[in-house]
Amino acid sequence: xxxxxxxxxxxxxxxxxxxxxxxxxxxxxxxxxxxxxxxxxxxxxxxxxxxxxxxxxxxxxxxxxxxxxxxxxxxxxxxxxxxxxxxxxxxxxxxxxxxxxxxxxxxxxxxxxxxxxxxxxxxxxxxxxxxxxxxxxxxxxxxxxxxxxxxxxxxxxxxxxxxxxxxxxxxxxxxxxxxxxxxxxxxxxxxxxxxxxxxxxxxxxxxxxxxxxxxxxxxxxxxxxxxxxxx
Numbered sequence: 055x056x057x058x059x060x061x062x063x064x065x066x067x068x069x070x071x072x073x074x075x076x077x078x079x080x081x082x083x084x085x086x087x088x089x090x091x092x093x094x095x096x097x098x099x100x101x102x103x104x105x106x107x108x109x110x111x112x113x114x115x116x117x118x119x120x121x122x123x124x125x126x127x128x129x130x131x132x133x134x135x136x137x138x139x140x141x142x143x144x145x146x147x148x149x150x151x152x153x154x155x156x157x158x159x160x161x162x163x164x165x166x167x168x169x170x171x172x173x174x175x176x177x178x179x180x181x182x183x184x185x186x187x188x189x190x191x192x193x194x195x196x197x198x199x200x201x202x203x204x205x206x207x208x209x210x211x212x213x214x215x216x217x218x219x220x221x222x223x224x225x226x227x228x229x230x231x232x233x234x235x236x237x238x239x240x241x242x243x244x245x246x247x248x249x250x251x252x253x254x255x256x257x258x259x260x261x262x263x264x265x266x267x268x269x270x271x272x273x274x275x276x277x278x279x280x281x282x283x284x285x
Contacts, residue, residue, distance in 0.1 A: 056233075056252060056270040058283050063225045064174060065183040065203075065218070065246075067236030068190070071256050072171075072276075073161040075186070082157035083107075086133075089153045096140030101133065110135050123205035125187040129154060159192040164258075170276030171198045173285040181221045183234065185211040185241065201225070212238075213245025222249070233270075235279060243269045254279060 069075035083101070090098035100106045114121060114131045121128040133154075134147040174180060175198035182190050182202040190196040201224040205211035208220045222229045229250035236242025237256045246253040247267055255269040256276065263272070273279045 061233045062231040063179040068184040085157040086154040094142035097136040212241040218249030
């Protein structure tokens with residue numbers, strides 16, 4: 055059971071907690087393909103094919119394993135590899151990535167996101183804690199967060215303890231004083247528990263819980279989280 059009185063700060067997952075991620079990624083990939091179409095049609099066709107894109111990603115990670123948790127540079131390397139493989143201008147890669155990244159940050163927030171961020175941010179220091187590469191400032195919600203910690207920053211992804219520890223350090227608090235909130239049972243809940251945090255599972259789809267350890271609480275959305283914390 056959640057001990058709300060012990061919560062001094064909150065770490066908050068982004069993708070699929072504040073917005074649905076895959077529609078965003080699909081739009082970004084479509085925008086990238088459209089931009090490349092008139093400049094590098096071969097790479098545009100390659101990157102529009104999910105199978106070829108997956109093969110290129112595997113190649114990138116085989117050649118540059120240090121990019122495993124750096125999704126932005128991983129995406130740039132993937133674009134460059136597609137251009138190179140089609141004999142097209144690799145100098146297009148940085149601008150092509152910027153097109154993708156602009157759309158990566160054009161998210162459709164869940165209806166409860168802003169109404170919940172306002173009271174949560176007014177009451178607690180919030181840290182965005184994500185395996186992804188979304189930028190809260192570019193999205194327009196950066197003002198709610200005192201810090202952002204990504205897998206790229208930590209060099210590891212959730213559920214690795216180090217990323218949670220880094221977030222607690224940024225807050226200047228022990229892990230036991232931090233509540234982690236996210237949608238993924240394994241990455242968010244089990245990761246947060248292993249780091250010594252309290253956890254809340256955001257279960258919008260009302261899925262069954264399948265893990266041996268339980269979250270301290272489960273909510274069906276962020277306004278329910280606010281009610282749980284008596285905000």
